[in-house]
Amino acid sequence: MKTLVRALILISACVGVKVFALEPVSAIPNMFYQVPFLSIEDVVLGEGCYSLKAGAHHLDCNPAFLHGNQHREVRANIFIDKRVGDLVDSGEKLSDDDYAGLINKLAPRHEASAARLAGSLWYRHDWWAIGYVPLRLKYASNIQNPAYPQMALSLIRESELFLRAGVGFEDIPGLAAGVNLRYLSQKYIHQQTALFDLISDPSLARTRSREVFSVEPGLTYTFANDTWKPVMSLTVTHPELNPGVEVGFSSTPEFAHGRLVTATHYSVNAPGVHPFKRFRWSGRYDFDNHLALVASVGKGDYGASLSTAIDSLTLGVAYKNEELDYARLHSKSSETYMFEGGLTF
Amino acid sequence: MKKDFLKTLLGACALALLTACGQGTERTPSAYDQANEYIEEGNFESAMVLMRDQLRKNPQDQKARVILASAHAARAGLYVTSYVDLAQDLVDSAQGKEDAYKQRGRVVFERLRARAQGQGEKNLIDTLDDFNQALWSISDVMIKFEKIPEIEKDGQYQDVVAAVRVLNEDHGLYGGPQVYRGVLRLVLFRYHLRHYYKFPEIKDCQVNLAELSQKVESFHQEVKGLLNDFSGGSLMSAQSEKIKAFTLKLDETFSRTTAKMKKYTDSGEEQGDLSLLLSPFGVSCP
Numbered sequence: 001m002k003t004l005v006r007a008l009i010l011i012s013a014c015v016g017v018k019v020f021a022l023e024p025v026s027a028i029p030n031m032f033y034q035v036p037f038l039s040i041e042d043v044v045l046g047e048g049c050y051s052l053k054a055g056a057h058h059l060d061c062n063p064a065f066l067h068g069n070q071h072r073e074v075r076a077n078i079f080i081d082k083r084v085g086d087l088v089d090s091g092e093k094l095s096d097d098d099y100a101g102l103i104n105k106l107a108p109r110h111e112a113s114a115a116r117l118a119g120s121l122w123y124r125h126d127w128w129a130i131g132y133v134p135l136r137l138k139y140a141s142n143i144q145n146p147a148y149p150q151m152a153l154s155l156i157r158e159s160e161l162f163l164r165a166g167v168g169f170e171d172i173p174g175l176a177a178g179v180n181l182r183y184l185s186q187k188y189i190h191q192q193t194a195l196f197d198l199i200s201d202p203s204l205a206r207t208r209s210r211e212v213f214s215v216e217p218g219l220t221y222t223f224a225n226d227t228w229k230p231v232m233s234l235t236v237t238h239p240e241l242n243p244g245v246e247v248g249f250s251s252t253p254e255f256a257h258g259r260l261v262t263a264t265h266y267s268v269n270a271p272g273v274h275p276f277k278r279f280r281w282s283g284r285y286d287f288d289n290h291l292a293l294v295a296s297v298g299k300g301d302y303g304a305s306l307s308t309a310i311d312s313l314t315l316g317v318a319y320k321n322e323e324l325d326y327a328r329l330h331s332k333s334s335e336t337y338m339f340e341g342g343l344t345f
Numbered sequence: 346m347k348k349d350f351l352k353t354l355l356g357a358c359a360l361a362l363l364t365a366c367g368q369g370t371e372r373t374p375s376a377y378d379q380a381n382e383y384i385e386e387g388n389f390e391s392a393m394v395l396m397r398d399q400l401r402k403n404p405q406d407q408k409a410r411v412i413l414a415s416a417h418a419a420r421a422g423l424y425v426t427s428y429v430d431l432a433q434d435l436v437d438s439a440q441g442k443e444d445a446y447k448q449r450g451r452v453v454f455e456r457l458r459a460r461a462q463g464q465g466e467k468n469l470i471d472t473l474d475d476f477n478q479a480l481w482s483i484s485d486v487m488i489k490f491e492k493i494p495e496i497e498k499d500g501q502y503q504d505v506v507a508a509v510r511v512l513n514e515d516h517g518l519y520g521g522p523q524v525y526r527g528v529l530r531l532v533l534f535r536y537h538l539r540h541y542y543k544f545p546e547i548k549d550c551q552v553n554l555a556e557l558s559q560k561v562e563s564f565h566q567e568v569k570g571l572l573n574d575f576s577g578g579s580l581m582s583a584q585s586e587k588i589k590a591f592t593l594k595l596d597e598t599f600s601r602t603t604a605k606m607k608k609y610t611d612s613g614e615e616q617g618d619l620s621l622l623l624s625p626f627g628v629s630c631p
Contacts, residue, residue, distance in 0.1 A: 110424075146384075147415035147423060148525060
């Protein structure tokens with residue numbers, strides 16, 4: 001099995017070729033590049049979750065972190081955004097190909113907004129995990145020039161089946177490699193256009209579908225002799241797009257007695273993202289195994305979440321504020337609250 | 346073996362990194378982005394300067410033209426939240442109201458015809474009946490007046506006129522920009538209704554038919570122009586055909602009205618006696 005995983009990692013590292021072209025949309029973040037979030041912690045951390053080892057009851061975004069794991073757990077989780085009503089309604093309109101409904105809903109709002117929700121079920125067995133996300137919604141919109149509105153909308157409804165695994169190497173202690181095999185089924189609208197062009201020709205607002213199988217490799221290297229347990233990480237994501245390359249460095253400060261883990265992260269290849277916005281600092285503080293605080297800060301982007309576990313019940317609440325760009329001349333902020341609930345066994 | 350594997354793996358990752366690094370190029374903000382930004386900030390003059398400069402370089406630049414027009418419209422306070430539904434509704438549902446007219450509007454004129462004495466009175470009733478029918482036809486537009494943003498000040502009016510003029514300079518206007526011009530014309534139409542299309546002065550129940558005829562003709566041309574923008578701007582053929590058919594019918598009705606008025610005035614009648622219309626309702630002329 002481990003040989004197979006290694007072979008997959010090797011293959012996936014070589015398949016970082018662009019096979020799927022997206023329309024240029026500069027006014028909002030590219031929602032296709034979002035981390036494959038399962039919980040509010042993943043959303044708060046953003047790309048930082050590739051560099052930070054996941055806490056208890058969470059699954060690592062970078063599969064290499066799964067190496068050495070000795071927990072077996074089943075978790076069912078659902079999280080919603082404060083705009084859940086809007087989000088579900090938009091998701092239904094997307095399913096019904098109701099372009100006019102979506103546009104009419106969006107047009108009167110002279111605001112930028114981003115929202116997400118997901119329901120997931122996964123099983124972790126030591127160094128590997130398998131999971132299913134029946135529904136994940138990602139939404140971002142922005143409007144510029146209220147007199148002749150330029151509208152940017154990215155709305156993705158997807159389901160995902162994934163397998164993640166991480167293995168180590170006897171010859172090089174500290175090195176771990178992992179792979180995230182993902183099968184995605186997506187329906188989406190992702191475009192930026194003038195409102196009057198859409199009124200004139202509603203067929204411009206086309207919903208599209210795609211099925212994607214992607215192989216995303218990850219690497220971590222732990223400096224075992226250092227008391228701060230520094231870890232370097234590398235993940236290649238979304239090979240079907242311009243591949244995202246995520247690098248980071250995390251450490252566990254000695255003075256915090258292992259409760260605090262911090263990470264500095266950089267997204268090497270994030271199309272359309274300002275270079276300063278590719279840096280991110282993330283941290284987790286575990287009060288004990290039942291309560292954890294996670295925070296993440298990037299340029300124009302910050303958030304925090306608090307998660308707790310009471311017996312089999314897991315609960316969480318999060319706040320996130322993110323800056324949405326309009327061709328990097330003018331930015332508008334979108335803030336939201338998220339709530340989650342789940343069961344772990 | 347394992348060392349070879351690792352070397353290959355690290356090499357592949359390095360290759361992936363190098364390949365990927367070149368692909369995250371930044372998009373340079375364009376002059377259009379900058380102009381939209383100025384409008385967003387309320388700095389309309391800078392947006393206009395920028396887009397005029399763009400149009401000097403390329404007069405065919407429709408995007409620059411539309412943004413320039415929108416800068417004028419924004420300075421007049423015309424924002425999309427006020428009229429997006431109207432534009433959508435008009436494109437979606439513009440159609441004749443002949444049935445409604447037959448059920449209600451025509452009844453009044455049938456009664457008046459029964460009371461008419463002499464051919465002169467009958468001609469006048471026929472003429473006003475046609476005019477009334479034309480008004481019924483555009484009742485959809487009239488009903489939606491509440492949605493059309495109102496401009497009060499002369500400066501605002503001049504800005505909307507300037508916006509329409511900017512768009513008129515492009516003779517190949519089509520699609521969204523043409524629908525936009527239709528909406529701007531609707532705004533002007535509403536202003537004209539309040540300030541220009543007042544019913545001619547009535548004294549002793551006499552109305553100046555030549556003046557009325559001229560205003561009906563002007564009204565006709567303005568409505569026709571804006572409906573043409575909605576039909577021409579709609580790239581959905583079904584919608585476009587629907588609006589075109591409606592415009593054609595409206596054209597016929599107005600043409601009939603003006604022809605009858607002309608015939609009436611050509612017969613030597615300069616004034617029309619409206620007492621016939623008002624007396625059944627117990628209204629006396631001023």
